Amino acid sequence: GAGVSQSPSNKVTEKGKDVELRCDPISGHTALYWYRQRLGQGLEFLIYFQGNSAPDKSGLPSDRFSAERTGESVSTLTIQRTQQEDSAVYLCASSLGGGRLPSYEQYFGPGTRLTVT
Amino acid sequence: AQRVTQPEKLLSVFKGAPVELKCNYSYSGSPELFWYVQYSRQRLQLLLRHISRESIKGFTADLNKGETSFHLKKPFAQEEDSAMYYCALRYQGAQKLVFGQGTRLTINP
Numbered sequence: 109g110a111g112v113s114q115s116p117s118n119k120v121t122e123k124g125k126d127v128e129l130r131c132d133p134i135s136g137h138t139a140l141y142w143y144r145q146r147l148g149q150g151l152e153f154l155i156y157f158q159g160n161s162a163p164d165k166s167g168l169p170s171d172r173f174s175a176e177r178t179g180e181s182v183s184t185l186t187i188q189r190t191q192q193e194d195s196a197v198y199l200c201a202s203s204l205g206g207g208r209l210p211s212y213e214q215y216f217g218p219g220t221r222l223t224v225t
Numbered sequence: 226a227q228r229v230t231q232p233e234k235l236l237s238v239f240k241g242a243p244v245e246l247k248c249n250y251s252y253s254g255s256p257e258l259f260w261y262v263q264y265s266r267q268r269l270q271l272l273l274r275h276i277s278r279e280s281i282k283g284f285t286a287d288l289n290k291g292e293t294s295f296h297l298k299k300p301f302a303q304e305e306d307s308a309m310y311y312c313a314l315r316y317q318g319a320q321k322l323v324f325g326q327g328t329r330l331t332i333n334p
Contacts, residue, residue, distance in 0.1 A: 152324070214271070
């Protein structure tokens with residue numbers, strides 16, 4: 109079946125502009141995660157959704173970052189007043205649920221490469 | 226704070242040689258450890274998880290709680306193993322994964 113999809117695949121924006129990144133999880137997956145990967149670094153967690161609530165948003169780096177999710181479907185990550193340090197690949201993942209069962213493997217999307225000039 | 230360390234950013238071995246990618250973690254509780262792999266132009270995917278105690282594509286990894294390590298090993302490397310490998314940890318009560326910085330493995334012919 110279809111995997112996690114993200115759009116756009118690439119986004120170039122000017123410093124100070126707002127951007128919206130979209131994630132379509134695998135159908136039926138109740139848990140959704142956003143991660144960020146800066147050049148040469150590992151993935152850093154941003155936010156976790158279970159359904160449309162976000163019990164863990166501890167990784168959002170500042171109040172310029174926000175995310176929402178509609179039911180158990182699409183999620184958007186919004187970055188306001190973008191800065192050059194926001195340049196990164198933003199990855200979305202989804203899983204059947206939020207837990208430790210093997211079936212709760214996180215499946216990753218292809219990512220959105222954001223470049224702030 | 227929980228942390229995952231992969232000390233080698235780059236690792237290069239010859240085809241047929243053994244390979245070991247190192248991963249150390251800092252967490253005092255009962256962790257869940259994973260290895261993820263990203264092949265060229267593909268998305269990140271799960272390779273194996275310690276609780277499954279499985280061998281995938283010839284790779285194995287054993288959780289050593291005494292040394293807080295979860296090294297990934299394969300006795301005979303193949304060219305198709307060339308990829309970026311990430312070690313990740315999930316600690317008790319959390320859903321998120323904590324990733325290491327990754328190791329780029331290159332298998333030379």
